[in-house]
Amino acid sequence: MTDKTELGNIIRSQIKTKALFNQVRSYAFDYMDTIHDRPVFPSPDTLEKLSVFDEPLPDKMGDPEKFLTLLHEYGSPATVAQTGNRYFGFVNGGVTPAAVAAKWLSDVWDQNAGLFVISPIAAHLEAICEKWLVDLFELPENTKAGFVSGTSTATLCGLAAARNFLLKRAGWDVHKKGVFNAPKIKVVLGEEAHSTVFKALSLLGFGLDDLIRVKTDREGRMIASKMPDLDETCLVIAQAGNVNTGAFDPFHEICDKAKKAGAWVHIDGAFGLWAKGSGSKKHLAAGIENADSWSVDAHKTLNAPYDCGIVLCKDESALVSALQNTAAYIQYSKNRDSMLYTTEMSRRARSVELWATLKFFGRKGIETLVDGLCENARLFARELKENGFHILNEIDFNQVLVTCDTESLTQAVLTEIQSSGICWCGGSVWKETSVIRISVCSWATTPDDVHMSVKAFIDARKRALSKQSKKESK
Numbered sequence: 001m002t003d004k005t006e007l008g009n010i011i012r013s014q015i016k017t018k019a020l021f022n023q024v025r026s027y028a029f030d031y032m033d034t035i036h037d038r039p040v041f042p043s044p045d046t047l048e049k050l051s052v053f054d055e056p057l058p059d060k061m062g063d064p065e066k067f068l069t070l071l072h073e074y075g076s077p078a079t080v081a082q083t084g085n086r087y088f089g090f091v092n093g094g095v096t097p098a099a100v101a102a103k104w105l106s107d108v109w110d111q112n113a114g115l116f117v118i119s120p121i122a123a124h125l126e127a128i129c130e131k132w133l134v135d136l137f138e139l140p141e142n143t144k145a146g147f148v149s150g151t152s153t154a155t156l157c158g159l160a161a162a163r164n165f166l167l168k169r170a171g172w173d174v175h176k177k178g179v180f181n182a183p184k185i186k187v188v189l190g191e192e193a194h195s196t197v198f199k200a201l202s203l204l205g206f207g208l209d210d211l212i213r214v215k216t217d218r219e220g221r222m223i224a225s226k227m228p229d230l231d232e233t234c235l236v237i238a239q240a241g242n243v244n245t246g247a248f249d250p251f252h253e254i255c256d257k258a259k260k261a262g263a264w265v266h267i268d269g270a271f272g273l274w275a276k277g278s279g280s281k282k283h284l285a286a287g288i289e290n291a292d293s294w295s296v297d298a299h300k301t302l303n304a305p306y307d308c309g310i311v312l313c314k315d316e317s318a319l320v321s322a323l324q325n326t327a328a329y330i331q332y333s334k335n336r337d338s339m340l341y342t343t344e345m346s347r348r349a350r351s352v353e354l355w356a357t358l359k360f361f362g363r364k365g366i367e368t369l370v371d372g373l374c375e376n377a378r379l380f381a382r383e384l385k386e387n388g389f390h391i392l393n394e395i396d397f398n399q400v401l402v403t404c405d406t407e408s409l410t411q412a413v414l415t416e417i418q419s420s421g422i423c424w425c426g427g428s429v430w431k432e433t434s435v436i437r438i439s440v441c442s443w444a445t446t447p448d449d450v451h452m453s454v455k456a457f458i459d460a461r462k463r464a465l466s467k468q469s470k471k472e473s474k
């Protein structure tokens, strides 16, 4: 048994010597220095070795020096190299040293960003990020931001604000009366809305069978002329950046219709809202400023560290009325009290690294970043096409959908790529066709990485074809 004094002494001496921090600092630097040479996805052998962590909850206190070594020896190799230069899976993003360093400092601060009185610095940096983002996205003045884990939660918050606002206007107080007997809200969204939108709607009491799904075009854009007649009971959900094609809904048309009818518009702009940061791409997001609420991720296109999503809402009172809670011990201040804008009460101070990311890039850097992702996506598509692959989408942004000559070959090539270690792409289904989905999301990707990855595609196809022909000859 360790007694109380001994426990305190052990921890105090760890703070005093800094040995653990120096130890992991060298591991972290080692990881950064070798990221380009690591397999992008860990080998089966590495994954098998994760069993070194398997044990029942230990009785005795552990020796951090030993278990931090374990973490580096077995944990680091079992990461995906998504901070490297050839990770194209899902829609992720890279990180910058400036932001990670700021995050390290904020890790040491260990702030709870719930209220101004719990963390003035977190609240202050949130207020600054809010102003910068509203400016960058060209949103209405006084738009409020809540800083959450990601777009899933941001969308939940935005749609909660919308639901409560629309019902309040219809004379129904959701707080008091709940949702089950409430007047009907008609939810209108594109067939191609992201899965997290459906999750948020279902959490908020909307039935999925009840949604009005609007036809989309070949790129997955909502066809505005196919929208039903809207009225003041409608909640319209549009999308900036389709998760497969990267396509953007026609916001001007959608918002014009919605505004005339008094409907609420929410835009899921997880990765696409950042188009606003580029002079040559912002036309894609034109008209988003006419919506009422938005959700966006900083951990995608902006390359901020995980996790960092933002809900933005034009009507502060709608957001606050949906998300506030009260208790005798909560001490609100005249300053920004962040828990009014998010689902959580306690929350880490992610505004620190978001601020550092925005401050590092600045407008110019964001533009260069966004343009670079789009250029590399176009290069990818061009080189793949030249090498006999098929590209299924228009490359307006950072997404590329690839197929081979047959469905089975596409799937076999995907498997080969995922185990190649050279790059990593995910799969998806687009218009009932299996596709390999490339998402260029990191500042770290260079044209050389694209060449190397295209070569990995060609080699993967060779291996897949030779396996197929072996199977057939058996």
Ligand SMILES: *Cc1c(COP(=O)(O)O)cnc(C)c1O
Binding pocket: 091, 149, 150, 151, 152, 153, 194, 196, 241, 242, 243, 268, 269, 270, 271, 297, 309
């Ligand atoms: C990634 C994504 C989401 C979900 O965001 P998380 O940060 O993973 O919660 C929602 N919508 C779109 C379009 C996305 O690309």
